[in-house]
Amino acid sequence: MTTPWKRLALLFATLMIALPATAASPQQLKSRGYIRIAIANEIPYGYMNLQGKAVGIAPDMARQVLARMGIHNIRWVVLPFGALIPALKAERVDMVAAGQAILPARCQQVAFSEPNSSYGEGLLVKKGNPKNIHGYRDFAQRPDLQMGIVSGADQIDYAHAMGIPDRQIVILGANMDAVSALIAGRIDAYAATRLSTARLADKLSQVTLAQPFRDPVIDGKPARSWGGFTFRKDDTALLAAFNRQLKAVQQTPFYATTLKHYGLPQKAIDAAMAKTTAQLCAGR
Numbered sequence: 429m430t431t432p433w434k435r436l437a438l439l440f441a442t443l444m445i446a447l448p449a450t451a452a453s454p455q456q457l458k459s460r461g462y463i464r465i466a467i468a469n470e471i472p473y474g475y476m477n478l479q480g481k482a483v484g485i486a487p488d489m490a491r492q493v494l495a496r497m498g499i500h501n502i503r504w505v506v507l508p509f510g511a512l513i514p515a516l517k518a519e520r521v522d523m524v525a526a527g528q529a530i531l532p533a534r535c536q537q538v539a540f541s542e543p544n545s546s547y548g549e550g551l552l553v554k555k556g557n558p559k560n561i562h563g564y565r566d567f568a569q570r571p572d573l574q575m576g577i578v579s580g581a582d583q584i585d586y587a588h589a590m591g592i593p594d595r596q597i598v599i600l601g602a603n604m605d606a607v608s609a610l611i612a613g614r615i616d617a618y619a620a621t622r623l624s625t626a627r628l629a630d631k632l633s634q635v636t637l638a639q640p641f642r643d644p645v646i647d648g649k650p651a652r653s654w655g656g657f658t659f660r661k662d663d664t665a666l667l668a669a670f671n672r673q674l675k676a677v678q679q680t681p682f683y684a685t686t687l688k689h690y691g692l693p694q695k696a697i698d699a700a701m702a703k704t705t706a707q708l709c710a711g712r
Contacts, residue, residue, distance in 0.1 A: 452522055453665040454497050462501040465490060466521040468509040470578075470603040471627045472690035473527035473545075473655065476506060485545055485690050486525035489674070490657065492682060496673040508601050510580030513538055516660055523666075527655035529582045534658075535709035539667050541657040541674055543708070545687065546699035549586065549651050550625035551638035552606060552618040559616045563642030564590040567617075576600050576615035583619040586644045586651050607632055621653065623691050654703050 457463045467474035467482055474484040482504040491502065505521050512524045516538060527547075530540045553561050559573065560566075567573045568591040576598045577583045587597055598615050600606055606618035611634055618625065622641075629637045643650035657674075659667045677683055678701070687697050 452660070452663045454499065454669045457499055457522065457666070462503050463494065463499050463523065464503045464505055464521040466505045466507050466512050466515055466524045466526065468512060468526045468602070469506050470509065470526065470624060471631075472623060474525050476504070482525075484525075484527075485687060485692070486527050486655075486657065488686050489544055489677065489683070490523075490525040492677050493670060493673045496676065497669055508580075509578050509603075512580070513658065516658060519660070522659075522663075523670075524658035526658070528658050529653035530656050530705055530708040531582055531585075532709055532711045535705075537661075539659045539661045539663070540705050540709070541659070541667065542671050542705050543654040543656050543700050543703055544674065544678075545655040545692065546696050546702070547621040547623050547653055547655065547692070548696075549583070549643055550620060550622035550641060552610065552620065552625040552628055552635050553616065553638045554610050555634055555636050557636065557638060561617045561638050562640055563638070564592065564619070564644040565642060567592045567596055571596065573616045574598050574614065576606050576609050576618040578603060578606075578620065581620065582653065586646060587619065589646045590644050603628070607635055610635055626691065652699070654700065654708055656705060 467484070467487060469475045472484050474482065474486040477483050494500070494502065507515055509526065512526055512528065513534065515521050516524055527545050528534065530543060551561060551563070553559065561573065564587060567575050567587070574596055575587060575592060577587065577600065579599050579601060584597065598609065600609060603620065603624060606620070607628060609615045610618060617638060625637055629635055657670065684697050
């Protein structure tokens, strides 16, 4: 038999489940004393260095922007790329600093800051490029080839748009898994951004960039992405404050210097300012 106290406890638990989460604001985060930021351990967008410090294009910019907002204590959380948005929506983190591409499908789930970076595509292959791979089209024309793509990455959309079937795609857990998969022969090329593939090629002698590289052409245009910081849709005050200070930082020498430090050329820095989040979320 259910007692009145048990019925009251059950009602209270039900109400607690039904209550919406409280949207985070800069003041609430400052009162709490810290902000939780997720990264995906992908060089050079956001990763932990050998000293255990979060560095990269997005973490370096996030620190600068948040400091202007009066938020200095950051708790970094490393997650697989495909887990970033689910963790954000589940309130395990307060924002994501991974340079995630601003795409219409993602905009349905989360809110993005204004663009912070822009990047093209690349392919990583074994040293010497033994399979003579130079672009996505090679996979569409040669069914024996296997392409590696990190779970949740937008390269899967490019592959499908180029006519590459799922049977030729191997889903990887993280950026660094690509090298072992290439060496073991599980994949013939790793598809990622030009900057990610170039950094891996620079650091490891067993792999190299597929050169010359032919960009995947989607809807008549070479594929290009714009990366931003990711927030929950309800956290409008936090996003608005972040965007204000992000714009201010982008007007300082720190912005271009930081992006160049991590390998982005001036052309890519200029391109980052050429689109707005509203345009990108609308697919324009």
